[in-house]
Amino acid sequence: MKLNEMIADGKIKADEAKIGYVGAMPYAEVKSGMTSFFLGARSVCKTATIDVKYTNSWYNYDLEKEYAGQMIKDGCVLISQHADSMGAPDACEAAGVPNVSYNGSTASACPKTFLVSSRINWAPYYEFIIDCVKNGKEIPADWTGTLETGSVELSDLGTACAEGTAEAIATAKEKLMKGELEVFATDTWTKDGKVMTSYLADVDSDAAFTGETEVIKDGAFLESEYRSAPYFDIDIDGVTTK
Numbered sequence: 001m002k003l004n005e006m007i008a009d010g011k012i013k014a015d016e017a018k019i020g021y022v023g024a025m026p027y028a029e030v031k032s033g034m035t036s037f038f039l040g041a042r043s044v045c046k047t048a049t050i051d052v053k054y055t056n057s058w059y060n061y062d063l064e065k066e067y068a069g070q071m072i073k074d075g076c077v078l079i080s081q082h083a084d085s086m087g088a089p090d091a092c093e094a095a096g097v098p099n100v101s102y103n104g105s106t107a108s109a110c111p112k113t114f115l116v117s118s119r120i121n122w123a124p125y126y127e128f129i130i131d132c133v134k135n136g137k138e139i140p141a142d143w144t145g146t147l148e149t150g151s152v153e154l155s156d157l158g159t160a161c162a163e164g165t166a167e168a169i170a171t172a173k174e175k176l177m178k179g180e181l182e183v184f185a186t187d188t189w190t191k192d193g194k195v196m197t198s199y200l201a202d203v204d205s206d207a208a209f210t211g212e213t214e215v216i217k218d219g220a221f222l223e224s225e226y227r228s229a230p231y232f233d234i235d236i237d238g239v240t241t242k
Contacts, residue, residue: 001162002078002098002115003045012077019050020076022067022088024058026241028202030082032223032230036183037080037100038239043188044168051076051240061085071242072097078115089114098160105155114158116165124149142228147177184221189236196221201231 003017019041023030034052042048051074053067064087068079072095080100081088086109092099093110101110101117124145132139145151157165175181186195200211203226215222215231223232235241 001165005162014047017045017048018076020071020079021052022064022081022083023052023054024083026054028230028233032232049238053242059084061087064088065091107158117155119153121153124151144224144228182220
């Protein structure tokens with residue numbers, strides 16, 4: 001919605017709706033979140049693309065700031081990240097580029113550019129395992145927190161958000177909770193110009209990271225269906241790694 005606002009205001013052209021993404025590691029954990037973020041953006045702004053730069057570090061303030069700055073110079077008009085420092089948000093605030101931060105609001109530090117942040121709420125999981133111990137139940141190796149359990153949250157919106165963002169988020173959340181919206185529905189993305197109908201994911205990890213489990217069913221890639229840890233590791237069309 002922010003990209004669409006920028007297009008409508010004449011700040012960018014439709015084919016300039018390029019997102020920059022600072023990724024920590026080229027693993028499924030990062031690619032899954034990055035791709036779902038990108039698909040969400042593209043469901044609203046059809047011309048959106050995304051450039052990704054990996055730091056190969058979970059926390060590197062200087063490099064994350066440098067990479068965000070490079071992508072801004074390369075024409076990225078909105079930045080997000082899966083990396084732990086304030087490097088990218090600080091680069092965005094200095095350049096006046098909208099930012100979606102990671103695992104915590106940066107509204108106070110970046111008041112001009114902060115849009116929103118997702119975060120994990122661990123409380124439901126702690127309550128679950130405490131209940132297991134109280135009742136003598138085995139704690140399962142895989143437990144996936146959801147919107148329903150309250151494990152996935154968004155921060156309050158920043159003042160830089162486009163008009164109508166809160167209402168759009170509420171609508172999408174309701175559809176997700178009702179099962180009316182699949183994050184990785186295969187009719188919303190392609191790989192090498194083709195719709196994927198089959199994919200063997202590395203669910204039961206071995207040393208060679210061999211894919212052994214079919215994870216596409218009924219028109220959707222079933223992320224976190226077969227284990228809690230992410231296994232979506234596909235570089236879909238529209239994603240450029242630099």
